Structures are given as structure tokens and as C-alpha cells.
Amino acid sequence: MEKLIRGIHEFQSTHFGSQRELFERLAGGQKPDALFITCSDSRIDPSLLTQTKPGELFILRNAGNIVPPYGAANGGEGATIEYAVRALGIRDIIICGHTHCGAMQGLLSPEALEELPAVRNWLTHADATQSIVRERYRDETGEDLLTDTVKENVLVQLENLRTHPSVAAALSQGKLNLHGWVYRFETGDVFAFEPEQKRFTVLSHPGATPPDAVATSKIPTI
Amino acid sequence: MEKLIRGIHEFQSTHFGSQRELFERLAGGQKPDALFITCSDSRIDPSLLTQTKPGELFILRNAGNIVPPYGAANGGEGATIEYAVRALGIRDIIICGHTHCGAMQGLLSPEALEELPAVRNWLTHADATQSIVRERYRDETGEDLLTDTVKENVLVQLENLRTHPSVAAALSQGKLNLHGWVYRFETGDVFAFEPEQKRFTVLSHPGATPPDAVATSKIPTI
Amino acid sequence: MEKLIRGIHEFQSTHFGSQRELFERLAGGQKPDALFITCSDSRIDPSLLTQTKPGELFILRNAGNIVPPYGAANGGEGATIEYAVRALGIRDIIICGHTHCGAMQGLLSPEALEELPAVRNWLTHADATQSIVRERYRDETGEDLLTDTVKENVLVQLENLRTHPSVAAALSQGKLNLHGWVYRFETGDVFAFEPEQKRFTVLSHPGATPPDAVATSKIPTI
Amino acid sequence: MEKLIRGIHEFQSTHFGSQRELFERLAGGQKPDALFITCSDSRIDPSLLTQTKPGELFILRNAGNIVPPYGAANGGEGATIEYAVRALGIRDIIICGHTHCGAMQGLLSPEALEELPAVRNWLTHADATQSIVRERYRDETGEDLLTDTVKENVLVQLENLRTHPSVAAALSQGKLNLHGWVYRFETGDVFAFEPEQKRFTVLSHPGATPPDAVATSKIPTI
Amino acid sequence: MEKLIRGIHEFQSTHFGSQRELFERLAGGQKPDALFITCSDSRIDPSLLTQTKPGELFILRNAGNIVPPYGAANGGEGATIEYAVRALGIRDIIICGHTHCGAMQGLLSPEALEELPAVRNWLTHADATQSIVRERYRDETGEDLLTDTVKENVLVQLENLRTHPSVAAALSQGKLNLHGWVYRFETGDVFAFEPEQKRFTVLSHPGATPPDAVATSKIPTI
Amino acid sequence: MEKLIRGIHEFQSTHFGSQRELFERLAGGQKPDALFITCSDSRIDPSLLTQTKPGELFILRNAGNIVPPYGAANGGEGATIEYAVRALGIRDIIICGHTHCGAMQGLLSPEALEELPAVRNWLTHADATQSIVRERYRDETGEDLLTDTVKENVLVQLENLRTHPSVAAALSQGKLNLHGWVYRFETGDVFAFEPEQKRFTVLSHPGATPPDAVATSKIPTI
Numbered sequence A, B, C, D, E, F: 001m002e003k004l005i006r007g008i009h010e011f012q013s014t015h016f017g018s019q020r021e022l023f024e025r026l027a028g029g030q031k032p033d034a035l036f037i038t039c040s041d042s043r044i045d046p047s048l049l050t051q052t053k054p055g056e057l058f059i060l061r062n063a064g065n066i067v068p069p070y071g072a073a074n075g076g077e078g079a080t081i082e083y084a085v086r087a088l089g090i091r092d093i094i095i096c097g098h099t100h101c102g103a104m105q106g107l108l109s110p111e112a113l114e115e116l117p118a119v120r121n122w123l124t125h126a127d128a129t130q131s132i133v134r135e136r137y138r139d140e141t142g143e144d145l146l147t148d149t150v151k152e153n154v155l156v157q158l159e160n161l162r163t164h165p166s167v168a169a170a171l172s173q174g175k176l177n178l179h180g181w182v183y184r185f186e187t188g189d190v191f192a193f194e195p196e197q198k199r200f201t202v203l204s205h206p207g208a209t210p211p212d213a214v215a216t217s218k219i220p221t222i
């Protein structure tokens, strides 16, 4: 805790001043561009990754970046999504999974969750992920299997997201876009799901040259 | 979205390099110091506030930084807390509310939630906050009332947190500390609850001169 | 009841004989082709409509042909779907709404449900339908509005269906097809949703001449 | 699916014409005589069995013809029952089990449900059936045990049905009758529970000669 | 609290001695004859009423002596009943309502429950009572209506009790008897439901002269 | 049952007369001093223990004197507490565990609960008790372990109690006091938790000599 408190003092003495105006303006209200749903994992920093400033990203974080279907849970996920879509009018929702995710590892190794009953129960909202993985990736193991599980889970949670009335209505009106990402933090890469190609590809800058990197990637499936 | 993608490219080309070693090391596992529970509000950036780097804070975010009591919700909160305490062995949990919180504003104005049924339902986990506020702050209005609501809610959610078995057991063993904070983002101040004094005081650096600022603060009630 | 009992006796004395062999064979097990999900409405007879014999259709019926998302309800819907997909290996699921549906009428007139609390609660699984209809069909009333609600509800329930693990896994393996139908019982027509065209069209026999009927229909939107 | 679509075309071209008047009249509203609750099993066709026409039977179907007690489930059962009793004013409810029921077989062999978690969960609403069967039919096995389980389950579900407020109130007013049936589809027989005799007997036409068949039946217990 | 503590000291110094042997023997285990379910109302003392000693009555008390149907609530009622029937092997269950019951008064005046949301929610397990009362006692008011509500509620809760597997199985085996009582504490009378007569009658000692009191009672309906 | 009925007749003929005036007065309403929450165990008689008369104690009893956190259960506990605090304005709540508690024994021996699924489920509201006991009392067994479990459970249920809005608000206003007791019925002793000393001590009469008994007790930890 000392470290955190020192950090706050450093923030106050060194960084706050240059952003004072921004923070004071934000006291009047927030108008974020997007809702960013990601894992609680300490290695993920959405603001660092997207280089966004306070006021730009509405952020929902839990273990495994899971979005229970509408009505399936009375935790904070449904309320946070509804607030983002209806009260803030956000136009984009990103579900961002990540490599080496402990929650997804737990999904693959349920026997390791004996002492974690709340986690095991929470992961029932990723039962579809587990069912898909068991059928599609029987031959995989280790990190490959884990990364594909992360990937499939992002797609499953996008399906779950569609069942929320605020999302369904905004989608039906063309007022909202959904995005599925996987963040490979150890390389800094972000992969985005391309519905037409039905696969994840390296997120490229609009107008950039095609990412040759993908073709030579060791994990072409992501 | 273009802005976010440009941000990612900026992160990759400008910032990732200097942290590459850190990120690669983190691929081996996370060992965060604390669990930081805060609101999804876009104006709150826990890493900026505490000047922490990737790997240091496990972060749970939802609308209103609410922690339903154990068994009261099957959302991600209970699982994320259990994972932090039992699987990661974190030693400190901070619940950090903030000024101008839209969720707490909703608690004070339930009639504004007619179009937000999931939010209204979610706020039942802050019913105790509402009951306390109605009895103790009858004479307050506006921002004062909202800030006191934020403050009481942090305390209520700390009580809820204590009902989680992983938390109760670690507390009983002296292995865990709980902290209640309120972040006044427009001034950069953080107030921490002092159980002995039964009030929030400006968070001061260990060993620092006593914060005269508190006495002269415009918001002595916080 | 007398009428029903007379009917059973008529069935036994007049119809059972000719199907005895079929029924005796079916005692060895069922192997239906499809799961047919429709409303409890007395005016819908799935076997009559599809001219199927005992053993051919696995049938789930409730008020409003509603399929709560996975985990959102502990009624019979999820179990019946799971049994159909995993235990029976069915390859097609049809969700079939119908014109003049009382449940959908209730969704449009919640004030009429004051004496029907269980129905009102059940219809929360069609909240997305309601949200979509309120945004997209503001100008419609009466039967047009009701029919469009029926139509949108079929699509919403198809989304809900996708969240069920057994369905998600079978879809991911290409082993299952989903179909959205609306049955206009007063004309005998069935309309099927065409994902590519994003609209409902008259169900035509494979290889039949294009259904001119659609173009001249009074309800081209269906 | 081709078969189903051909069936629809056959219905439209061959059968609809003769019932057009009936269907058109039904567009004005339904007034069914009874609510028929039965299993989703493909071998059961309530309309064929009772020789009823469209508009005569309101039908609820799920795996195992189970009726969770009031408040014990938020699936479609409670709403469908409430709608039938309060909105349609039906006067008779039949719960109709059947021989060779896969759901009841699952109740007897829980170990077979490992891959069917939703079914297993659903069958908790037949826990009373299971408890009764374990105590009363210890010596039975095979088809006898299964048929007696089906029989006891019909009685258990009738008890569950009585807890629904709409049913309880209508019963208390003498406006509703409950019936427990078991359909032995392989012989075409229907057995009805006789509360006075506390046993199931072959359903006989009012005024018919006593069914000698019962005495010589191989399953006298049904 | 002083009064309670003085009472404990009086118990210890004056009464415990004469029952020491009984209490010491009971340390070896309890073997109560019956499960007594009654209201939390301070005016009801089951041991005083039945003149039973420690070890004789297993007692479940909540506001309104309500027994949610099996699966409808995860409070202590179901567990306490299961423990009584299966672990203790009790042979009789009494549900004992009482005159002037505040919970039943709340059922009749839902508008008075605005500040009591948990009570209102709890009373949904007496929805059947409310529905029956609304239909059967339209002309009654005041204390008569309240007493008839208490009476009907005892019957409704008996129905709910039957849905519990432990109860259903024991009933089916003839090992358990259910009793519905209403305690008129202001006169000391107890009324028991007589299933054959379908009404409550004054509880009479076996072999006693027929209770003329009933005929002349001011509340013949009880 | 005969015994109970004889007891009622004895009560009516021998005891009621002397308390008639009290009972008649109580028909006008109850005004109990405290809410007493204890186990359903037949060996516990709250009125005998505290020497209170009808009208003095509002009593909640279930297996294990468990109070699920607010929102974690929809059984009678939350409603009964809310009614006591808000409708009756009680000023003290006592949670009273007891030695030789079968529910706590079940918590220590979950394998013994296989035939008691409702009990096992109910005990999840004592998961925190179990977690604490597993960490703090690893070296204990038998009666010592059971008594310490009873003791810790009282403290856990007090934490759960604090999450109820009616309790939280009254505590925040200084209008309510919570008490944790353990009743050692075989000796007649009552131990009360002393928050300052963080341990249970023999409940002593205000102004009495310090209880030397504690120092020499065989169970100094209680």
C-alpha cells in the first residue's frame, strides 16, 4: 500500500497539474466514445494500450471479460452495459480478451477450481466456450489451446452481449458496433475478429499496408 | 474506433518498446499487490492515479463500484474477488468511489432509472447505502448529498465485501487489509476512511507532515 | 373433458389400428428430425402444419415461443433444448411464432398484465423484442404492429438460442441449423427468415417457382 | 427440413382448404377447453390422441411434462399456466406423462446426465418423484420401474401445480379440475388417476362397460 | 437487554437446577416428536402453548409461518424441514398460524409495505393465499377477513409443504402426518383443520366431549 | 400428537387463566424488546432461557441460526429482520448459537449431507464460517472444534446481518445494537461476544462481580 500511496502523491505533484483543466472540465460530465470490456488481469491497461485519456473509455472489468446473457446474472455486467448504451449513448463496445488468461485457464482445468467455487460458478457463463473448445480443439494443448479458448470466448461473450435489450435495440437501429479483440500483451499485438473472414486478424491502422506479419505469425489461427 | 486504433498503433510504435522486457516477463505470470475495485466511469484511471505499471493492480470495475454480498449475485464480482484473494494471494483490497458518480446519482433519483431497469436492479445491492443516506442526510442536496452518498456507499460495499468467505478467512488470519477510498478527480485528491476516527481524511504519505489541508478543506464532511 | 375422452376413444377405435406398427416400433426409441419450438396457442398444430407423423418432431411449447438465454431461467426450455441437441442429435431447430399471438399482445400492452404477474415476469425474456419494437415500429399500430412484434421476437429468441452451449457447440461444428418462422394460421402461410436478405419470405418448396404471392402480399414486411 | 417444407406445402394444398373457415374464425380469438401439459417427446401428438381440432387444446410441452412449483422457476411453465387459467378461463388441466419417457429415465440414471447439466438441473423439479420412487419401488427395475416413475411424477407435478396462485384460487372456487394421465403410446391406452381409489385406471368412456382389460393387463399397477 | 440478562440469571439460579439432568441428557442428542412451524410473532410461545419441555419440539419460525414451495426459495425453511424429516425422523409437522398476524395483515394491505420491500417479496410465497382470499372473501373486512386469511394461508402453506421431496416421500410411505392449526392467542383456543369436513374445528382432547364451544363461537367459519 | 394436544388442554385449563389479561391486551398489538435469532434445535427454548413472557421476544428460528446476507436468499430471514427493525422498531438483535448444533456439525462433515441437499445448499450461507474454521482451527477436533465453529458462525452471521439495509441504517443512526451469544445448554451458561476483547465471555449481570468462572473454564476460547 505504501507504494500505491507514494504513486498517488507522485500523480498529484507531477502529473495532475498538466491535466487539471481536463479533469475540471470532466466534472461537468463524461462522454466516452466506447465501452471497453476486459479482464481484471493486472497485465492489461486499457488506457495505456489505446493511449486514451480520462473521459474517453468506459471500462468494465471482471475475471475473464465475461458478459452473462441478459437475465442470467444479477451482477454488475448488465447494468454497466445498459448504462453505457442508454445513458451515455456509446457507439462501440469492445470485448477484449488476452493471452495467458487465468480465468480461461480455469475453464480448461476445472479440477483446479475446487477451492474457487465462486470462480467455478462464474465460469458457467462461459459454458458455451468450453463446449466449443472441447469439440473444435481436441488435438491442441498448452498455450495454443489456451489462446484459442480466449479467442472463442470473446466470440461467445459477443453472442451473450447481443441478448441485452439495450444492445439488441441499438444494433437493430444501426447505432452500435460490436468488436471482438484479443490482446497479446507480450508482443503488444491486438487481433480483431473479422466477421466476413470469420477469423481474427492483426488490427491494422486504417489505410495502412496489409499486415504481412499475420502470414508469418506462429499463430495463424488467431 | 479510428481514434482507438490509432492509439494502439501509437502504443505499439512509441511505448511498447521501452516496456517490452516487462511485458515479456509478465507472460510468465502476474503477482499484483492489490485488488482495486472502482467504477466503470471513464474519468477514473486507476493506473494513472496510483502511477502503477502493468502487473501491479488487479482491477474490478463496474457501474458504482458495487460489491454484492456473498451469494447475492452471480455476476463477476464474487469470482473476481475470490480469484484475487485465493489464487493471487493479494494482501490489500481498495474500494474506490469517486465524485460525480452517475450510479450514485441514480440511487438518489430512482425515477430517472425508468428506462434503465438493469441499473435499477443492480442498485438494490446499494439499498443499504440508500437507507443510510435517507436517514442521515435529510437536509443535504446537490453535490454535497451526492458526495456523501458516494462515501457511505464505499463503507456499505466494504461491509458487503466482508461476507465473502475468501475475504472473511483472510481477514480472520490477519492476511488481508481492506481500504475505503473516495477519489475527487477534479482536484486529484484521494480520501481514505479512517476506522478509528470514523471519517474520511486526505490520504497522506506515510511520514509526511499532517495534512493541514483537511482542516481548511471546503468539504470537511468527506 | 367428455369431449376429450370421446376423442381418445375415437382415436383408439378408428385411428390407432392403422398406426399400431409405427407406435410399437417407436417404443424402441425416438429419432426426430427437428426440434420445433412454438407457442402454446391452441390454434397452432405443428403436426398438422408440417404433416409429420409421431416420432418426427420434438416439440417445445410455451406462451410466446420464448427461449430464455442460457442461465437466465431454470424452466424447461434449456433442458429441452439440451436434450434435443445432445441426447437426440437433432440437426434443425425451428422457432415458429404466429399471428394474433396473445403473449406478444401482452408485450405490447404491459398494463393489461396486472393480473398476470407470472406472464409479465416471463416476458422479460422478450425485453429485447420490446426494445427493438419501440425503436423501429413507432408509427405502427394494431395488427401490423403485432405481426412485426411476432417477427422480431422470433429473431430475438434465435439470438437467445445461440447462447445455449449445446447449440453454440453444434453450430460451431456445422452440425445444426437454426430457422425462424412465422405462421399466419388464418391463411395457412409460413414465412421464413432469410438471413442474407434480412427479411421474412414465404416458405417455398425447394425447386418451386418463385412465390409471386409475396410481392402482392398486403404485409410485404413480413 | 425438406421433408417439413414438403409437408407444409401438402398441408397448404390438400388440407388447409377444408379448414379455412375454422382458421379464419380463429383469427378472432381462441377459446380452448383445456390446458394439456405433456412431454416434448416426438411420439406424443396430443391432437391426434384426443382427436381435437385447432382451437381446442392449449398445449404446454417440455422434457418430462414437469411443472415447477410456483416461484421455483422462471421458465415458461408458470406463465403459460397463469395465462391459461386467468386469461383464457380454461376449466380443465391435464398433466399427461407417457411410457418410455427419456426424462424420467434420466431421473432414474443421474449418472447418464453428466453431459446434460441443464437436464440434470431441470430434473430437480422432480426431486420429489425421485425420493418417492426410491422409497416405494426398491424392488422394481427396468420398464416397470420406469412406468411407475412416470406415474408418480404425474402425481408430483399435480401437487406442484396446486401451488400456483391462479390454480389454487380457481380450485378453491370450484372452477377448475385437475387430471393426471399416463399415455401408453405403444398400445394407445390412456390411464387416468382416480383420487378416490388412489390409483391409475384405464380411461373409460362415460357410460361404457367396465374395462376388463385392466384386470388382465401386464401392468396392473398402472 | 438488561431485562433479558436478568432473566438469564434468574433462569440459571432458579430454574436450571431442576432441569439439569434433562439438559445434560440432551447433550447426547435431540429426538423431538414434531416440527412446529409458526410465526415470529412475540405473542406466540410454542412451548408454553403445548406445555412441552426442551427436546420435544423442533421449531421453525419466520414472519407469517410461510413455507415456500420446494425450490422457490433458498432461505432456511427448506433445509430446516429436510433436516427435521430426514435427519431427525420426525413424524408430525404442524403449521400454526395465529390471529392478529402482522404478516397476513401486510398481505391484505400491500400498500402498507412500501417501506418493507423484503417483506413484500417474502409474501409472494403467499400469493396463492391472496388470490384465494380475493375470490372467496370479497364481502369480508376487518378482523374476520384477517382471520380467514390466516386460515387460508395455513392451508396454502400445507400445499407448499407437500412439494418438498422429504415430505412427499415420507407422506407416500405413511410415515408423516401434516397438521394445520390456527392459534387464537387472546382466548387460548387452537383450531385444527379437518380435511374430511374441510374446515377448522376447535382442537379437542381425544375422547373428550364434542366441543359445543364451536357451535356458539362468534367465528363459526374458523 | 396426543401429547401435544394434552399439553394444549393443560395450558388452557391450568395456565391460560392467570395470563388471560396479558393475552387479551396483546390482541391490541405487540411491542417486543428484541429480535432473538436462534437455531430450530428442540433443546433451545428462548423464553425459558430469558424468562420472558409472551409479547417480549420476536423470534426467528432456522437450522443453524443463519442469516443470509441481504439479497443472497429469498427465504423468511430477510423479511423477518426487516419487519422487526422497521415495523416493530426493535432496538436489539441477538444471534444465539448453541453447543452440539447439528447444522454446524453438518458444516464440518459435508460428506454426511449427501441425503440432505437442501441443508447442504443452505449451509452455503455459512461458507465464510467454514473457510475461517479451516484456517484457524486446523488442530482442533471433536467437541472443541464444533464449539469454536458455533462461535465463529455467530460472528459470521452478525457480519451478514449488517448487510441488511434496515439494520445498516439503524446502526448508522445508533438506534440498534447487535449481540452475538452462544448458549451452552448443558450447563445453562450463555457466552456473549465482547467486541473490544474480541472474544466470548460469560454473560454477567450488570454490576455483578467479575466472572471468575471464565478463567477456570475448560473452554477458555469460548
Ligand SMILES: [Zn+2]
Pocket (backbone or CB within 6 Å): A039, A040, A041, A063, A064, A065, A098, A100, A101, A102, A103, A104
Ligand atoms: Zn484474464
Ligand SMILES: [Zn+2]
Pocket (backbone or CB within 6 Å): B039, B040, B041, B063, B064, B065, B098, B100, B101, B102, B103, B104
Ligand atoms: Zn461512478
Ligand SMILES: [Zn+2]
Pocket (backbone or CB within 6 Å): C039, C040, C041, C063, C064, C065, C098, C100, C101, C102, C103, C104
Ligand atoms: Zn402465441
Ligand SMILES: [Zn+2]
Pocket (backbone or CB within 6 Å): D039, D040, D041, D063, D064, D065, D098, D100, D101, D102, D103, D104
Ligand atoms: Zn417424455
Ligand SMILES: [Zn+2]
Pocket (backbone or CB within 6 Å): E039, E040, E041, E063, E064, E065, E098, E100, E101, E102, E103, E104
Ligand atoms: Zn404472525
Ligand SMILES: [Zn+2]
Pocket (backbone or CB within 6 Å): F039, F040, F041, F063, F064, F065, F098, F100, F101, F102, F103, F104
Ligand atoms: Zn443448532
